[in-house]
Amino acid sequence: MKPPFKRLFLSLLVLAHAAGCNLLDTSDAEGTRGRGARAFDPYASSASGAISLTLLSFKGCAILPNGSPVTKGNLALPEYPATCHDLTAGYPLSPDRAEPTARMTVTAGELYFLREFSVMDAVSGEHTDYTDRRKAAAWASRVSDFKDLDWSGLTIGQDDWRQMDLGAFRRETFYENAAWMLSTDDTLTLDVLDADGNVRVSQTYLRTDFLSESSSAGRTRVSFTVGSIARPTFPGDPVAVPAYEGEDINYTSAVKVSFANSTNPFKSFAMPALNGEGVIRVTWSLLPKKPFLFPVTFVPKRELPSTCFELGADGLPTDVPTTCGFGLTQKLQLARPQNGNYHQPGESVDFVVSLQDGDGHALHPRDSMPSYADYMYSGTSNGLAYFNSYMLVNWRDSSTSESGFKVVGPLQDLKVVNGAHTPPYFAYPEASEPAYYVHPAAPFRPGGADHRPPTRYSVKLPENAKPGTYAILLKGHRDFMGERLSRMDPFFFQVGQTQPTTYPGRIGNCQVCHNGANSLSNVHHGVSVDHVETCKTCHHDESVGHVSDFMHKIHMNSRKYAQNKGDCTLCHLTRESTLRPSLIACAGCHPGTHGDEYKDLEFEPLSSPTSIYGNCANACHVTTPPAEHVLPAR
Template identity: 75%
Template sequence: MKSPPTLKSLLLSLPLLAMASGCNLLDTSDAEGTRGRGARAFDPYSSSASGAISLSLLSFKGCAMLPNGESVSKGGLTLPAYPDTCVPLNSGYPLAPAVEPTARQDVTPGELYFLREFSAMDLSLGEQTDYNDLRKPSAWVRLQSEFKDLDWSGLTIGRDEWKRTDVATFQRETFFENAAWMLSNDDTLLLEVLDADGNVRASQTYLRTDFLGENSATGRTRVSRTVSGIARPAYPGDPNPQPSPNYGALEYATAVKVSFAGSTNPFKTFTMPQLTGEGVIRITWSLLPKKPFLFPVNFVPSAERPTTCYQVGADGLATDVPVACGFGLTQKVQVGRPPNGRFYQPGETLDFVVSLQDGDGHALHPRDTMPSYLDYMGDASNGLAYFNGSMLLTWRDGSASESGYKVVGPLQDLKVVNGSFTPPYFAYPMTSEPEFYVPAGVEFRPGAMEHRPTTRYRVALPEDAKPGTYAILLKGHRNFMGERLNRLDPFFFQVGQTQATTYPGRIGNCQVCHNGVNSLSNVHHGVSVDHVETCKACHHDESVGHVSDFMHRIHMSSRKYAQNKGDCTLCHLTRESALRPSMVACAGCHPGTHGDEYKDLEFQEPSSTPNIYGNCANACHVTTPPAEHVLPAR
């Protein structure tokens, strides 16, 4: 009688069917700058072999912060302008009192860096709690916040956005807009690297226009008052807010966040000085010349990095041989051999192993397990980042967490979900979020923070799975030596047939603008333009932003988008894709067009008819499309 196979033997038996994102199943041969489906990504800035290393600098309530939400200590430095204690972002709601920070930010001396992101935030929780009075939150941002010395002249009340967070719960966010500093386009950031004695050892000046996201169009920079845990209003303008039965009490937050992210000029570099020990990176914003932002750092030479990564064997997985980590993030997948040796059948179980590596091909974790959540929070995960509710909900940045996977398919059925919790294709998980390597809320479960998640996953395919090409979507984040990277890579496998299928091809041409350093692989989640149609697999409800809303809103509001904003043919490749008006799709470009006439649709169940996702006013908007819109030919 044969003994059962071990996990190691099963892993070794998995053939390497998908080893790199964007494998050559799809035709993505179109050159950048041309109209069509594909483009070659430009991303030479993500590993030890790079021309330069991207640097992200984050600040929360005056303290430098690591991307895991932990405040950075000034160590032994004498920095009168840097706080001795910092408010812990990860303390939840309400924020805990300030404590002495312990995290350290390491950088590599002698390495060429460029500033990819500077983000700073101040936050007031549970203080401006008069639901009907926006004067108090406005006064706080202008007179009390860390950004009170900015030019706030011209400030107005802007977009009023309701977002469903569960079946009976909403979040209302009211934005403040049009302040002079928000509209500025010629301000600068002076970056200086100081040694422990305060001497400037390196410097570089960045223009605001050197960043792709430098104003509120992308939602990163935001000034707003948010009320969470609220039930639907009784009528538009209802002044009596009621807490959701699923929430308990209303939560109020007023925030100012300034974020310059996505470098359009990574060739503007500086050399991290050849220093050891402690130092400071100082950012002086020309709009706040008397209040520089300080980021204490430790200079750790490459030769002194601990050997916490692993060499990779011929099978593409980690060996037991330790090695020092490098920069970058590469996601790889090994898909198990289907029972028939060619493709999976409906009802069978997909079997795959994840391997997360640096840009030099070193494994960031052992063969069978990933780092624990405790390792992540302690900056001991070799840079791998996990889901962090505080970074998502408080810092308001989904690109800082959410590492995990989603299985979707077949590709030809990937369509925008409108008003339904059930997508017209297979998705695991079916919810908008991916399946996290470490589940949300694990920090509140006894002992769970020490659990090391597996690298092997099994997903049951439905009995009625349609034939075609399916994708394992890996969403990953890594923060290492100041470098903060996001990656979303698809890996393909076949179900029901050997013949490959592809995306519907209803939208495209992203590479006309997103090429070179602006390639989508360098923006936000880091998905290649070749696979932009995978965005809809997650962004199909309000909780994470509906794709037809934020895509329109970002591009129509961006001063970098110089194209005719009424020309739908640039992004919509088929007429059908441009002929589904809805409250969600149209409001991105035309907020408040109907006033409160259809306001109640925002609070209808997504599965009800009509709703904000529905094909509203069919007789008006489809039969006679707006004359100012240029639509694809029939």
């Protein structure tokens, strides 16, 4: 008889051959257990086992991802508000409410799982004493929709100052340590009800089933925000001065509870095979008497309209209509360079963007994308979402905005930008934001909301463009039948040579924690772990978050980050990448470093050598790195 280990080995070989894959191949490639989720990707829309579902609510009213409040239609829901706030009506949020008209649709019979549950209450202009941070806390714990939570232990946390524009700042005071914030055993029970109020399906999720919940990741937060103020004249300055003459200071108090990115997508449920109206009810165990209601319209798949387009042999849309599916796939076709091999400095890079669903159907015609009005007002964009400034500032969520592109390179020169508006590599646009398909100001210009963005673009390379591999980064967002997705995909081309070049390789190893359902391609912007070094090409100033600040904050404040938080070697692959201390880089892990001694540097202009981006090693930290940090070897 063969030894047991030999029998097991032979059995694995037979199984591998029968399955048509190599079960013994443990190489660390994208999609394997070590890195991504390609073997089973629960966020692959119709190609996966279930569709991810996002549920959003503001002041008791369900909202669509574009901020429009959802009507209860003909349902008898006395507990659902008759009037709601429209988050896209302006900022600061107006106290006016109106009868909602938007509808949230889901596909009847489809298998879903809860990916995100985000609910919020906020008031603007009610707490206007700049120095009194107690009133906002009292409102949150005694008046807000979340007053029945356990607020014991609440403390005033960090003051986060952020420069939003030239001379204009935002101060956000966070509140921390309430019992409900620290809870780990609470649950969310999701029930799907028919029009008569009968429960047709039910599923229960643990709070620990969700990866993202902290304010550092833009999720659960209780805060008092003062916006559009000038720099204080000294630390602790009790007087707030408007940043711009004639403009008012904005005051907002908010409570937001947000659990996102399910770590257990196997907890799926079949949307009932109904037609017409119904309700998704979510009961949070910490608020058992106040369930959150999300009126929905069930649409059978056979009744979905044919508003997408078939693709032609060239991979571009035809005029043949077809039914849209779930998902978002971004494709790009590059025109051949003039010499047929690579682009030369000074040459234009021409390309065509094609946005598709996960089934290979075009979401727009060949030569144009839907207008802003199609997305925002009529719901006829096939789910494509554009930059939404009011949703960004009112809902405090950037994951459904900034659809567009950016061209950067060469890859080997991509580095963190500290204290400069112009990066030390080619970037179009140079600013942190991408080139939007719909410019943020377009909806407010005459006819701008009806303009249909083109699909063809041209970017001129500089005359002194360095040789190497360049990238066109496409950033897209889609909201379709309850599914909300973000994607960021790179497409590469050569400049000055045929030999490819690669990223600097200064940071990485994200796959140690971000694998399977929680691979980076499934969280926030949806960029693959292989291209994590592209994050720095947008996140290089405070207005959008500096990469060295928020990356440290997210992981240092996460209860799920179980690694030694002083071990820099997990993410930093080179010693050089750890040896540029600055106030913004260090404060991500060490808020309040040096107290108020260098507080004034927060308000220095971006390009000032003594700003928060300045290199502290040039002044003091020049001899040895902090002893409590574990750094890569020399």
